Amino acid sequence: MAIVVQRKERLSLAERLYIPILLGGLVVTTRRFFRNLFHPENLVTVQYPEERRPISPQLRFRHRLTKREDGTPRCVACMCCPTACPANCIHIEPQEHSDPTIEKRPARFEIDLSRCVFCGLCVEACPCDAIRMDTGKLGSPSYQLKNMVVDIDFLLKG
Amino acid sequence: MMTLTIDGKKVEVPEGTKVIEAAQKAGITIPRFCYHPALSIAGVCRLCTVAIEGQKKGAISCNTPVAEGMVVYTNTPEIQETRKGIYELHMANHPIDCPVCDQSGECVLQNYYMQVGRYKSAFKNTAEKVQKRKVVHLGEKIVLDTERCILCDRCVRFCNEITKNYELNRFNRGNHTEIGTFENRPLTGNYQENLVDVCPVGALLSKDFRFKVRVWWVEPVDSICNQCSRGCNIQLHVRKKGGQVQNTVFHPTNEVYRIKPRLHADVNSYWICDVGRYSYKQIHTESRLSQPLKKGPRGLQAKGWADAFEDIASRMRGIAQKSGPSSVAALGSAQHTNEENYLLWRWMKKMGTSPTVYHRAVPKGGRPGFHGDVDWGEFEDNLLIQKDKNPNTRGVQAVGFHKEFTLDGAGLLPAIERGEIKALYCLGDPLRDLQNKETFLSALSAMERLELLVVQDAYPSDLASRATWVLPGVTFAEKEGTFTNFQGRVQRIRKAIEPLGEAKADWEILSEFVKRFEGGEFSSAEGIFEALAQEIPAFHGMTYEMIGSKGVMLPLTQTLSPQSGERAKGEGFNP
Numbered sequence: 040m041a042i043v044v045q046r047k048e049r050l051s052l053a054e055r056l057y058i059p060i061l062l063g064g065l066v067v068t069t070r071r072f073f074r075n076l077f078h079p080e081n082l083v084t085v086q087y088p089e090e091r092r093p094i095s096p097q098l099r100f101r102h103r104l105t106k107r108e109d110g111t112p113r114c115v116a117c118m119c120c121p122t123a124c125p126a127n128c129i130h131i132e133p134q135e136h137s138d139p140t141i142e143k144r145p146a147r148f149e150i151d152l153s154r155c156v157f158c159g160l161c162v163e164a165c166p167c168d169a170i171r172m173d174t175g176k177l178g179s180p181s182y183q184l185k186n187m188v189v190d191i192d193f194l195l196k197g
Numbered sequence: 198m199m200t201l202t203i204d205g206k207k208v209e210v211p212e213g214t215k216v217i218e219a220a221q222k223a224g225i226t227i228p229r230f231c232y233h234p235a236l237s238i239a240g241v242c243r244l245c246t247v248a249i250e251g252q253k254k255g256a257i258s259c260n261t262p263v264a265e266g267m268v269v270y271t272n273t274p275e276i277q278e279t280r281k282g283i284y285e286l287h288m289a290n291h292p293i294d295c296p297v298c299d300q301s302g303e304c305v306l307q308n309y310y311m312q313v314g315r316y317k318s319a320f321k322n323t324a325e326k327v328q329k330r331k332v333v334h335l336g337e338k339i340v341l342d343t344e345r346c347i348l349c350d351r352c353v354r355f356c357n358e359i360t361k362n363y364e365l366n367r368f369n370r371g372n373h374t375e376i377g378t379f380e381n382r383p384l385t386g387n388y389q390e391n392l393v394d395v396c397p398v399g400a401l402l403s404k405d406f407r408f409k410v411r412v413w414w415v416e417p418v419d420s421i422c423n424q425c426s427r428g429c430n431i432q433l434h435v436r437k438k439g440g441q442v443q444n445t446v447f448h449p450t451n452e453v454y455r456i457k458p459r460l461h462a463d464v465n466s467y468w469i470c471d472v473g474r475y476s477y478k479q480i481h482t483e484s485r486l487s488q489p490l491k492k493g494p495r496g497l498q499a500k501g502w503a504d505a506f507e508d509i510a511s512r513m514r515g516i517a518q519k520s521g522p523s524s525v526a527a528l529g530s531a532q533h534t535n536e537e538n539y540l541l542w543r544w545m546k547k548m549g550t551s552p553t554v555y556h557r558a559v560p561k562g563g564r565p566g567f568h569g570d571v572d573w574g575e576f577e578d579n580l581l582i583q584k585d586k587n588p589n590t591r592g593v594q595a596v597g598f599h600k601e602f603t604l605d606g607a608g609l610l611p612a613i614e615r616g617e618i619k620a621l622y623c624l625g626d627p628l629r630d631l632q633n634k635e636t637f638l639s640a641l642s643a644m645e646r647l648e649l650l651v652v653q654d655a656y657p658s659d660l661a662s663r664a665t666w667v668l669p670g671v672t673f674a675e676k677e678g679t680f681t682n683f684q685g686r687v688q689r690i691r692k693a694i695e696p697l698g699e700a701k702a703d704w705e706i707l708s709e710f711v712k713r714f715e716g717g718e719f720s721s722a723e724g725i726f727e728a729l730a731q732e733i734p735a736f737h738g739m740t741y742e743m744i745g746s747k748g749v750m751l752p753l754t755q756t757l758s759p760q761s762g763e764r765a766k767g768e769g770f771n772p
């Protein structure tokens with residue numbers, strides 16, 4: 040449904056004369072100019088990429104795989120995250136774990152970041168807190184799609 | 198007959214029926230762990246407790262016979278509370294490691310928890326749980342997790358009552374009770390994988406399937422096992438092409454991941470043998486034919502289908518015109534479906550000859566998962582495995598191939614030697630498993646005298662490598678059709694995955710020839726079966742719809758044949 044903007048039927052005299060309104064605008068611009076000139080600390084513009092705005096720690100960053108005390112992945116290759124993933128970008132191959140109380144571990148774990156929609160459902164789905172999106176790093180842009188597929192070593196480094 | 202009321206529904210059942218079965222008949226499934234329709238009653242899990250009017254305490258419905266006028270309630274608030282209490286005890290020492298457990302998704306414990314469990318546990322300290330043995334290897338097929346076991350005794354009863362090898366039992370007492378084998382000896386026999394089906398939880402798992410794929414990523418397709426003439430009803434669990442899209446890099450689609458039995462009381466009950474269970478591996482082997490091949494100066498060369506159809510048809514015509522129709526012969530196959538054998542027969546009829554010889558594969562040596570003191574080809578037992586290892590011997594006979602291709606090829610080989618037969622179309626490879634090396638070699642050299650030898654098969658072989666044309670057919674998982682088992686029961690196989698490479702369903706290949714020889718056009722296996730049912734008396738009146746999931750028997754005159762064994766010898770087979 041389109042929104043219909045009700046315009047004023049008639050313009051005021053000042054508007055019809057054009058010049059006064061134009062000058063009014065210039066006053067605002069000039070005021071801003073001098074304020075910025077004498078108080079640069081209040082500038083709103085950010086000098087990206089030299090300067091960056093702080094990112095909320097709640098943001099969903101690039102994934103990482105958490106580790107056990109011995110440095111091996113906490114992941115038990117239960118396939119909950121690929122099941123939850125709406126982008127079908129997580130691929131896991133399971134393997135027997137040497138410790139029978141853990142039983143299972145990922146032999147390979149790949150995330151195709153070019154397909155990921157950063158929804159965080161994988162993190163929600165994980166029963167072992169093995170996958171997190173708290174690296175503080177944003178996605179990994181690349182000229183080649185295949186370079187955006189990250190493997191288990193990359194994910195463990197975080 | 199006795200009439201009783203269950204949750205307000207009246208049911209009439211024969212005397213001696215248990216309440217749990219009567220309820221099933223009324224459409225009410227009472228939660229149960231230890232009850233299994235093919236096993237004796239153990240009554241150990243207590244989950245099936247119901248309230249019976251006039252009795253103060255609840256009664257276990259799996260072991261309570263019905264009585265006239267009995268009034269049963271399966272879902273009163275008290276019963277619900279009782280179940281929760283029972284559930285809590287079952288789970289007291291359970292590790293609740295569902296994410297890691299391979300049974301997850303098809304676990305009875307999980308499912309009933311969501312339906313009737315959902316208790317608030319009084320056991321607050323999980324560290325107090327009794328720790329038991331995990332990942333216990335019971336031989337090469339089965340792995341046991343004693344912590345996940347709910348001690349329902351189904352597996353013990355399976356060993357005692359079905360296979361009668363008494364291998365599994367309970368050890369220790371109370372909280373520490375565990376299932377196991379004496380001194381951890383490996384399980385033996387050809388029916389071990391059924392333990393995995395019988396176990397309601399993830400305590401007994403298949404090593405072959407473990408970690409392979411999550412069960413919610415596969416879908417079942419009903420089919421019939423092709424490993425022996427019993428024709429056990431099975432399900433192929435597959436990832437279909439274009440189906441579930443998750444995790445496809447390491448778990449490809451268009452693949453069969455496992456085989457599970459499907460209930461048929463008169464054929465295989467709830468069971469299948471391990472050879473049948475592992476037979477899906479033959480679908481995804483390296484050595485499969487995936488392209489039409491033609492003999493050239495430098496061996497077999499890949500060609501297109503159009504070439505193949507054109508060349509074979511014109512050569513067949515040429516030979517039949519030059520030396521008469523009887524110089525053309527075709528070999529039916531007990532490894533192929535009724536439809537395919539029928540098409541071959543129909544095509545040959547059109548050419549003016551009538552084919553009579555079929556072949557059976559007599560596999561030498563072992564098979565994955567097979568334990569026996571003789572070759573798999575010779576082996577039979579009194580549970581399921583039949584001596585005839587071909588899924589469709591009765592069918593190919595009923596279609597009209599009467600003579601079996603034996604050592605002299607039922608007169609076929611001498612006729613080829615004498616030059617009377619010049620062209621031979623083989624469905625499958627009749628020589629694949631010839632026991633005797635010398636007869637094999639002489640048969641091969643006889644075949645080399647043919648002007649035209651066409652082999653239509655899914656696998657390469659010595660015979661195929663000498664053929665003029667090799668046409669890539671498919672395995673039973675890639676096509677539709679019907680097999681006729683040793684009882685004379687016509688049952689349907691269904692296409693579960695797409696054919697490998699350029700291979701075509703065998704009926705598709707044959708229907709192309711039938712079309713070229715003006716024998717009619719067929720676009721589906723069902724259409725072929727309709728024609729077959731009209732033309733071949735044994736199949737009169739049958740349709741795919743009639744066959745359904747239970748199959749249709751050939752008429753009685755056809756069901757007694759010296760070729761195939763008798764009905765399963767009763768003992769231990771239920772039913």
Ligand code: SF4
Nearest residue numbers: 124155156158159161
């Ligand atoms: S963030 Fe969402 S899209 Fe990305 S991998 Fe996780 S579940 Fe998939």
Ligand code: SF4
Nearest residue numbers: 346347349350352396
């Ligand atoms: S191993 Fe499975 S079938 Fe055997 S008693 Fe335990 S739960 Fe029951």
Ligand code: FES
Nearest residue numbers: 231242243245259
């Ligand atoms: S099912 Fe009745 S006691 Fe287990």
